[in-house]
Amino acid sequence: MTAKLIHQARWNEPVVMEMGVAGRRGVVFPQPETDAAALIPAGMRRRTKPALPEMTEHDVLRHYLHLSQQVLGMMGVSLFGTCTMKYNPRLSEALGLRPQMAEIHPLQPAASIQGLLEIVHNFDLILRELSGMDQFVFQAAGGADAAYTHTCVTRGYFAAKGELEQRNEIITSIQAHPCNPATAATAGFKVVTLMLEENGYPSIDALKAALSPRTAALMINNPDDMGVYNPQIREWTALVKQAGGLAFYDHANFNGVMGRIRARELGFDACMFMLHKTFGGPKGGGGPAVGAYGCSAELAPFLPKPLVVKNSDGSYGLDDDRPQSVGKVREFLGNLHIVMRAYAWARAMGADGIKEAADLAVLANNYMEKKLLAIPGVARSNPEAKTWRMEMTRYGLGPLKEETGLGVVEVGNRMTDYGIDAPWLSHEPWVVPEPFTPEAGELWSKEDIDLWCEVLAKVCDEARQDPELVRTAPHNAPIGRVDSEAPEDPARWATTWRAYQRKHAATRARAAE
Amino acid sequence: MTIAHPWMANSVPAIKQAMLREIGAPSIEALFEQIPAEHRTAHDFALPPALRSEPELRRHMLSLLRKNTSCEENLSFLGAGIWQHHVPAICDEIAGRSEFLTSVWGTAMSDHGRNQAWFEFASQLGELVACDFVGLPVYSWGCAAGNAVRLASRLNGRRRVLVPEWMDPERLAVIRQYCEPEGMPNRIAVELVAQRAADGLIDLDDLRTKLNDGVTAVYFENPGFLGIIETQGAEIARLAHAAGAEVIVGVDPISLGVLAPPPDYGADIVVGTTQTLGAHMSAGGGAGGFIASRDEERYAREYPTLNISITTTRNPGEHGFALSLSHQSSYGMREQGKDWTGNSVYLTAIANAVYMSLMGPEGFAELGELVLARSHDAARRLDAIPGVSVRWKSGFFREFVVDFSATGRSVAQVNAALLKRGIFGGKDLSADIPALGQCALFAVTEVHAPEDIARLATTLEEILR
Numbered sequence: 001m002t003a004k005l006i007h008q009a010r011w012n013e014p015v016v017m018e019m020g021v022a023g024r025r026g027v028v029f030p031q032p033e034t035d036a037a038a039l040i041p042a043g044m045r046r047r048t049k050p051a052l053p054e055m056t057e058h059d060v061l062r063h064y065l066h067l068s069q070q071v072l073g074m075m076g077v078s079l080f081g082t083c084t085m086k087y088n089p090r091l092s093e094a095l096g097l098r099p100q101m102a103e104i105h106p107l108q109p110a111a112s113i114q115g116l117l118e119i120v121h122n123f124d125l126i127l128r129e130l131s132g133m134d135q136f137v138f139q140a141a142g143g144a145d146a147a148y149t150h151t152c153v154t155r156g157y158f159a160a161k162g163e164l165e166q167r168n169e170i171i172t173s174i175q176a177h178p179c180n181p182a183t184a185a186t187a188g189f190k191v192v193t194l195m196l197e198e199n200g201y202p203s204i205d206a207l208k209a210a211l212s213p214r215t216a217a218l219m220i221n222n223p224d225d226m227g228v229y230n231p232q233i234r235e236w237t238a239l240v241k242q243a244g245g246l247a248f249y250d251h252a253n254f255n256g257v258m259g260r261i262r263a264r265e266l267g268f269d270a271c272m273f274m275l276h277k278t279f280g281g282p283k284g285g286g287g288p289a290v291g292a293y294g295c296s297a298e299l300a301p302f303l304p305k306p307l308v309v310k311n312s313d314g315s316y317g318l319d320d321d322r323p324q325s326v327g328k329v330r331e332f333l334g335n336l337h338i339v340m341r342a343y344a345w346a347r348a349m350g351a352d353g354i355k356e357a358a359d360l361a362v363l364a365n366n367y368m369e370k371k372l373l374a375i376p377g378v379a380r381s382n383p384e385a386k387t388w389r390m391e392m393t394r395y396g397l398g399p400l401k402e403e404t405g406l407g408v409v410e411v412g413n414r415m416t417d418y419g420i421d422a423p424w425l426s427h428e429p430w431v432v433p434e435p436f437t438p439e440a441g442e443l444w445s446k447e448d449i450d451l452w453c454e455v456l457a458k459v460c461d462e463a464r465q466d467p468e469l470v471r472t473a474p475h476n477a478p479i480g481r482v483d484s485e486a487p488e489d490p491a492r493w494a495t496t497w498r499a500y501q502r503k504h505a506a507t508r509a510r511a512a513e
Numbered sequence: 514m515t516i517a518h519p520w521m522a523n524s525v526p527a528i529k530q531a532m533l534r535e536i537g538a539p540s541i542e543a544l545f546e547q548i549p550a551e552h553r554t555a556h557d558f559a560l561p562p563a564l565r566s567e568p569e570l571r572r573h574m575l576s577l578l579r580k581n582t583s584c585e586e587n588l589s590f591l592g593a594g595i596w597q598h599h600v601p602a603i604c605d606e607i608a609g610r611s612e613f614l615t616s617v618w619g620t621a622m623s624d625h626g627r628n629q630a631w632f633e634f635a636s637q638l639g640e641l642v643a644c645d646f647v648g649l650p651v652y653s654w655g656c657a658a659g660n661a662v663r664l665a666s667r668l669n670g671r672r673r674v675l676v677p678e679w680m681d682p683e684r685l686a687v688i689r690q691y692c693e694p695e696g697m698p699n700r701i702a703v704e705l706v707a708q709r710a711a712d713g714l715i716d717l718d719d720l721r722t723k724l725n726d727g728v729t730a731v732y733f734e735n736p737g738f739l740g741i742i743e744t745q746g747a748e749i750a751r752l753a754h755a756a757g758a759e760v761i762v763g764v765d766p767i768s769l770g771v772l773a774p775p776p777d778y779g780a781d782i783v784v785g786t787t788q789t790l791g792a793h794m795s796a797g798g799g800a801g802g803f804i805a806s807r808d809e810e811r812y813a814r815e816y817p818t819l820n821i822s823i824t825t826t827r828n829p830g831e832h833g834f835a836l837s838l839s840h841q842s843s844y845g846m847r848e849q850g851k852d853w854t855g856n857s858v859y860l861t862a863i864a865n866a867v868y869m870s871l872m873g874p875e876g877f878a879e880l881g882e883l884v885l886a887r888s889h890d891a892a893r894r895l896d897a898i899p900g901v902s903v904r905w906k907s908g909f910f911r912e913f914v915v916d917f918s919a920t921g922r923s924v925a926q927v928n929a930a931l932l933k934r935g936i937f938g939g940k941d942l943s944a945d946i947p948a949l950g951q952c953a954l955f956a957v958t959e960v961h962a963p964e965d966i967a968r969l970a971t972t973l974e975e976i977l978r
Contacts, residue, residue: 008623015823015832016633016870026871027601029879029959032886036771039885041744041908046773049874050640057603060870064607064863070626073616080617087520088615091567091574096795097605099585100578106797107591107940108584109932115580116796126560141652141800144843144855155694164696182843182853186663188697191848229547260545262554276856280520284860285616285627286819288798326694328686331594331655332797340574348570350563353518359541360523366544367532388544416623424618428845445522446532472827477622480826482833484621487822490810493837495632496639496647499808500823 003455006076006419007476009069016063017497020053026060051498070478073285076419077448079368081392081437082177082225083424084255084274085444088282089348092341101340106332110317116336117316120308123343130354131251131271132264133294138275138334139304143252144179146272146291147219149304149329150248151187153270153295154217156302156326157246167216167245173202175226177252178427180219189216196431200228200382207236215245223253225426225437226381227365227389237267246270246299254278255441256362256391259355263294270295280345281338288335290342304329357442361391364440364449369393371453372438377403377460381432391439394426397460398433404463406470408434411459413481414473418455518565584794588965589937592912592956593738594654594683594786595794598767599960600864601871604791608864621835622826627863628834631821634862637869638803641766641877642783643774645808648818650787650801650862655684657784657802658763659691660852662730664782664804664815665759666701667851671729675758677715678705681738682945684763688732701729713741713905715749724756730782734763735772739954740888740912741905742772750779765789768910770877771885782806791868792861801858801865814841817852819859880959884911888957891966895955898974904952911956915939918950920977928953930976936969 055063072078078085095101104113124136140146151170158164170184173194181191192210194202201224218240223229230236237247249263249271255278263271275281276289295303301324309319318333349357366388372378377400380393401407412422426435440449463470474481486492492507494500517524523532529541538544564570584597591597607613616627635647651657662674674692676685685703692701704723707716715733724731731753735743743749750760762775764785775783787801788794806812813820822837843850872880892913896903900920903913917927928938939953946952957966 013626013629015629015636016866017636020873024873025875026873027876029876029883030962032883033963034886034890036882036885036889039889039907040771041742043747044742044744044773046769046771046878047777050637050643050769050774050877052637052640052873052877053870054873054875055870057601057871060867061603061606063870064603064630064867065610067626067630068607068610068612070629071612071616072619072623073612073614073627075612075615078615078617078619083617085617089520091571093609093614095571095574095578097609097793098578099583100581102793102795103583103585103597104581104796105584105589105591105597105794105937106595107593108589108796108937109928112582112587112932112937113796115577118580119577122561129558129560132554141656141858142856144853145652148853152690155697159694159696168698178843178847178850179853179855181848182850185848186691186852188693188699193847223547231547231549231552234552257548259558260548260553265554266552282614282860283617284614285624285631285863286618286859287856288858288861289856327690328655328683329690330653330687331681331683331800335795335798337795337798344570344574347561347564347573348520349518350565351558351560353521353563353565354558354560356518356524357521360521360529362544363529363532363541364523366536366538370536387547388538390545390547413620413622416620421617422620422623428847442521442523446528448522474620474622477620478625479622479831479833480828482621482835483825483827484835486824487820487835487837490813492824493813493822494645494808495635495820495822495837496645496808497632497636497823498639499645502645502808 003418003458005417005476008072008478010478011066011070013063013066015497016053019063020055022054024054024056026055026057072416072421074421076421077444077452078421079423079438079440079444079452080421081424081439082252083283084277084439084441086280086441087443088280089345092344096337101337114316117308119340119343120336121310121316123339126346127273127292127294130258131294132262133271134297135300135303136292136294137303137307138290138292138339139330140291140293141330141335142287142289143272143274143291144183145329146293147179147250148183149293150219150270151183151189152326152329153299153302154246155187156324157299158216160324167214169214170217170219171210171215172219175224176220177250180250184219200226200385201230204232204235207239211239211243215243217246217248219248219250221250221252223256223390225392226394227392228382229390234266241267256358258358269299275338275342279342281341288338290335290338302326360442365389365391365393368438368440368449368453375457375460392437394432394435394437396432396434400460400463401434404467406463406467408436410470410473414459414462414470415455416474417476420452420455587935587937588968590939590955591937593940593954594681595797595799596789596956596958597794597960598789598958600791600793601868604864604867607867608860613860613863621833628821630863630866632823632834634866637866638766639805641769642805643776644783644805646813647803647805648816648820650803650858651818652802652857653800654763654784654786654802655687657804658684658732659688660817661761661782661784661804662688662701662732663691663852665730665761667815668759668811669729669757671727673702673704673727674730674732675704675706675723675728676732677708677737679708679739679946713739714743714745717745717748720749720752724752726757728756728758730759730761732761736768736910739914740909742908742910746778768881771881787861787865790865792864801861813838815851817854819854883959887961888913891957894966894970898970898977900977901973911958912954914952915955916950916952924951924953927976931972934972936972
């Protein structure tokens with residue numbers, strides 16, 4: 001395969017608020033049997049109609065189809081790191097629309113949703129086996145929500161021990177996902193952040209200095225987004241335990257270690273899996289998602305409720321009678337339609353398939369590393385490290401930027417002209433200059449990886465030969481490069497069409513003066 | 514394993530070998546050298562046997578799903594946080610498009626269509642709730658309310674929030690979580706304001722007693738948990754504002770074709786559900802929430818949501834859509850960010866956008882009137898059954914409280930009998946609000962035909978005879 005320019009669809013599609021004709025209808029309803037006018041209490045009737053478009057069903061369909069066609073969204077090659085791009089089996093999408101999944105109300109009697117509860121319970125058992133934890137809960141609607149769940153469970157656990165006021169600090173590291181410090185702060189904890197040292201992870205000494213009788217928990221991922229596995233992690237969890245704190249494993253980067261380690265055996269008290277990443281659920285542009293939160297038997301009484309349980313007669317039920325539970329982090333049981341997909345994925349893979357996926361993910365990353373480091377202008381995080389990396393590596397285009405003035409944002413934009421989704425850069429703060437973080441996982445073929453590397457090489461070359469071409473990219477996208485300053489300016493930002501109309505009219509009026 | 518897995522391109526042995534050769538590694542196992550031997554599990558992973566073929570997997574999954582019986586095979590009157598509304602077919606068609614389904618976080622240009630759909634979600638919702646600033650959705654209505662209370666508290670530095678006594682226990686539990694439990698220094702105390710037994714409306718005397726300069730916000734809903742339309746919104750807002758508190762109103766936007774949008778009666782911040790706008794119930798997986806307000810910097814700079822703003826591009830006259838105010842999120846500022854931001858229900862937002870475009874102003878008005886008419890028809894019919902009474906006979910939207918106390922049966926008994934006859938009765942309120950006695954909350958929407966209501970009534974008559 002060789003790098004070839006593509007062209008995305010360009011429909012010049014108007015904003016839907018400009019579309020339609022008064023009187024057209026997209027959906028109609030039966031006439032009521034009785035007059036509803038008198039049923040609205042005085043003063044509560046809407047006075048002016050919402051200014052929504054009036055369109056036919058066909059026009060609405062075409063409009064949104066056009067929009068869908070203007071999304072690159074993994075239709076080419078997307079190695080979007082930290083998100084573990086997988087194939088999302090369309091069988092599960094079809095199953096999700098069946099009434100036995102889509103038309104289930106969460107308050108239905110347990111007897112009427114035995115199949116669903118069986119799926120949840122059996123998937124809980126699969127995750128227990130993969131992690132060594134004693135109980136999972138699926139209420140959290142994303143990975144960050146699972147991190148939040150941990151901070152809530154931490155509060156409940158220490159409140160029961162009478163140590164909540166004393167233990168008011170949560171320790172994390174600068175490479176941990178921002179959701180860890182952010183949820184800790186939202187839950188009311190002070191955040192202590194450890195910096196990376198020369199091996200690529202914080203030192204034991206730094207951890208010891210941070211630990212104290214105030215420590216409530218450690219929240220950390222391993223390996224990190226640079227593909228560095230902290231070999232001292234068992235000592236870490238032991239030290240946290242010694243200090244009386246809880247160790248939480250953010251398993252965002254599970255794809256490279258699944259089938260080889262168990263969080264509980266490494267001394268963690270709790271962990272989190274992202275079912276929309278590692279377990280084959282679709283990204284959906286950011287959810288619906290599930291952060292599956294698992295913990296030890298000691299923490300289980302504090303989990304959000306209800307829990308799905310298997311009764312002694314073999315039936316499944318909901319256990320809501322959990323007096324020490326921290327309550328709820330979100331209404332109902334969670335995104336069970338995504339749990340269903342994750343269960344189907346795990347069944348299709350099996351233990352051997354899951355281990356093979358980790359094998360292939362780590363193989364692909366090291367294969368890609370060899371190709372990428374051969375491209376002039378590309379640097380690697382922790383350049384001194386001699387070992388093979390885990391399932392992803394962080395790189396930087398610092399050398400290219402120094403040479404050409406063009407960095408990772410411009411290069412990423414130009415890559416989309418070749419049908420390659422722009423890579424994930426890095427969470428804040430940027431530890432590596434001009435960072436990018438590709439992750440091939442087990443999905444992408446050797447040919448896809450070769451193509452991706454070839455496109456990057458080609459764009460780096462273009463940056464030297466024709467910098468203007470790269471600076472003004474993309475050229476083959478549905479629209480030209482956006483002005484990202486207006487969205488930060490209170491006089492110009494507009495998250496709705498009505499705000500835009502008001503501000504736009506004001507701008508025009510000023511221009512006319 | 515000799516057969517390559519359909520989802521793993523490089524599981525072909527020759528490719529593995531070629532890749533290993535290329536990097537000069539002796540084996541795949543060697544690549545895991547960073548993991549110390551003592552970290553590796555000594556046990557095999559005992560998972561259920563793999564179902565690699567799609568026919569086997571499909572058969573297995575169907576065998577499980579068939580053990581469920583849904584609101585399609587049964588006649589359901591469950592609501593209370595997730596509602597059965599009609600989902601137009603093209604909502605599924607669009608939300609199922611692969612480009613939307615598998616997009617992650619492309620650039621504003623390469624994923625232009627999705628950003629536009631998100632802007633159209635916010636723009637159309639903004640029309641319904643009459644707010645100029647709308648963020649991308651959060652996990653649920655309860656989470657949105659929790660975020661909004663925290664937002665209010667950051668604005669005015671106060672630490673008490675007043676909420677209605679008869680709130681949805683699910684939503685209230687989430688709000689309590691977001692407000693932090695006792696023992697936390699920054700806890701926001703959640704205090705309940707009484708509702709009047711006579712009409713279910715908020716007791717203004719109790720509100721006046723509890724309002725003072727420590728109250729960060731007054732939160733109420735329209736319709737409330739028990740379906741009641743709160744008509745005193747303007748007075749509640751006046752009292753709250755006089756005490757320096759923010760007014761947060763929770764709504765189901767599906768009611769806003771007929772009911773006044775909350776800013777009309779003084780709301781500063783509007784939150785609510787997105788599930789009813791074209792999302793299937795999916796056992797609760799359809800849940801989604803939103804936060805909206807006036808477009809004032811004071812509010813905008815405290816939003817914890819992702820926000821998409823319309824903007825220009827380098828091509829004259831062309832619209833683009835880009836992230837707005839992302840630096841204030843946890844992605845930009847870690848623990849200094851506004852609460853936290855992460856994956857949410859952004860694919861559902863696209864189904865929501867499609868739904869609102871289909872409905873238009875007349876669709877929402879027509880639907881609102883139909884729901885009002887049919888729910889009141891149902892209430893009248895049930896109220897006529899001997900021993901059964903509807904607690905508040907008018908002034909509600911979609912949901913109403915049915916009192917079985919005088920029948921001598923518990924709601925649990927009634928619902929068990931209904932279940933045998935293929936009907937999911939209303940949510941049992943007897944444990945959540947004991948003061949109401951043996952009451953249940955029935956939801957009637959446009960999916961309920963007159964014959965469904967008749968069937969419910971005659972079945973109840975038969976059961977209670």
